[in-house]
Every structure is written in structure tokens, then in C-alpha cells.
Amino acid sequence: MLKIDRSGVGFPEELTPFGDDGFDREPFSEWWTRHGSRFPNLDPRVVEQWIFRHNTLSEFCGLDFFSLKSRLEVWGTERILREIFCEDGLDAESDYRVFNINRPSATARPFAANGTWDYPIVVLETPNGFYDHRARHPDVRYLLIEGHKRRRYLNAMLARGEANAEHEIFILSQIER
Numbered sequence: 001m002l003k004i005d006r007s008g009v010g011f012p013e014e015l016t017p018f019g020d021d022g023f024d025r026e027p028f029s030e031w032w033t034r035h036g037s038r039f040p041n042l043d044p045r046v047v048e049q050w051i052f053r054h055n056t057l058s059e060f061c062g063l064d065f066f067s068l069k070s071r072l073e074v075w076g077t078e079r080i081l082r083e084i085f086c087e088d089g090l091d092a093e094s095d096y097r098v099f100n101i102n103r104p105s106a107t108a109r110p111f112a113a114n115g116t117w118d119y120p121i122v123v124l125e126t127p128n129g130f131y132d133h134r135a136r137h138p139d140v141r142y143l144l145i146e147g148h149k150r151r152r153y154l155n156a157m158l159a160r161g162e163a164n165a166e167h168e169i170f171i172l173s174q175i176e177r
Contacts, residue, residue: 005062041069086144092159115164121147
């Protein structure tokens with residue numbers, strides 16, 4: 001079983017984007033020029049969505065991302081909602097309202113245009129389950145790492161009959177050594 005240490009809140013300080021403390025955060029392309037070689041096994045979109053955008057706020061920053069590789073897969077909507085573990089609850093009606101309160105949010109807009117998200121969610125493969133400080137999860141095979149809002153909105157769109165049948169997702173798995 002894989003141990004997930006959720007005690008950290010940020011990635012190593014050297015990965016913090018320049019200007020992260022204000023309004024002039026450097027673009028991902030500049031950050032990637034400096035750090036991309038450190039992530040040879042991860043799709044740049046995984047790194048952008050997870051490590052770059054959430055560098056100070058990810059409960060999964062304790063994962064050894066240098067020992068992970070990514071692959072892109074296409075999964076059905078119902079499989080995503082059924083097989084990918086996330087402790088957050090789902091409430092289709094409430095989530096639809098939250099993401100459309102005054103106008104469609106950044107989470108909702110891609111679904112309105114394309115029936116799916118703009119960035120694939122990021123999922124960790126846990127073939128033998130995982131455990132953390134909260135509980136043991138021996139039967140969980142996939143753990144949501146990044147894309148919690150998109151997952152909630154996918155459920156809302158499914159309930160409304162407006163979600164595409166399939167969606168791209170990134171699967172992270174351990175590099176075989």
C-alpha cells in the first residue's frame with residue numbers, strides 16, 4: 001500500500017515561480033525553461049496544472065514526483081466518477097449553482113463550449129491502495145491529485161445530461177526501477 005503524506009502544503013521552494021508573491025507571476029513557459037528538465041517523465045500539462053499552479057497549496061506535494069511518470073488516457077464520465085477516489089462529496093445541483101453563480105466560472109466555461117474540461121484532471125494510480133493520516137484505502141486504485149473542481153462540475157453536467165461521454169485524464173504511476 002502506498003503511503004500518502006499530506007502534511008506538507010507546498011512544493012520545494014526552488015520550484016516556486018518568480019513573482020508568485022504578487023501580480024507578476026512568471027508565465028509557465030519561462031518557468032518550464034528553467035525546470036522542465038527535472039520532469040522528464042511528466043507531461044508539461046501535468047506539471048503546469050499541479051506543480052506550477054498549486055505550488056504553495058497542494059496536499060499532495062509530499063509525493064515524490066521525480067519517481068512518477070504520466071500517461072494520457074480517455075475514460076468515460078461514469079467511470080471517472082465511480083473509480084477515481086476523492087474525499088470531497090458530490091452534489092450536482094449545488095455544484096452547478098456554485099460554478100454558475102453570476103456567470104459561468106473558469107471551471108464551467110469549457111464544459112459549456114465543449115462538454116468537457118480544458119485540462120485533463122491528474123490522477124495517481126494506486127494498484128495496491130493507499131493510506132494516509134486519515135484512513136486506509138486498500139481498494140482504491142485511482143486517487144484524484146488535481147482537478148477537484150472539474151470533477152465536481154463533471155458530475156453536475158452529467159446530472160443535467162450535458163457532459164460528453166468521454167474525457168481525457170492524466171494517470172500518474174510509479175516508475176519501475
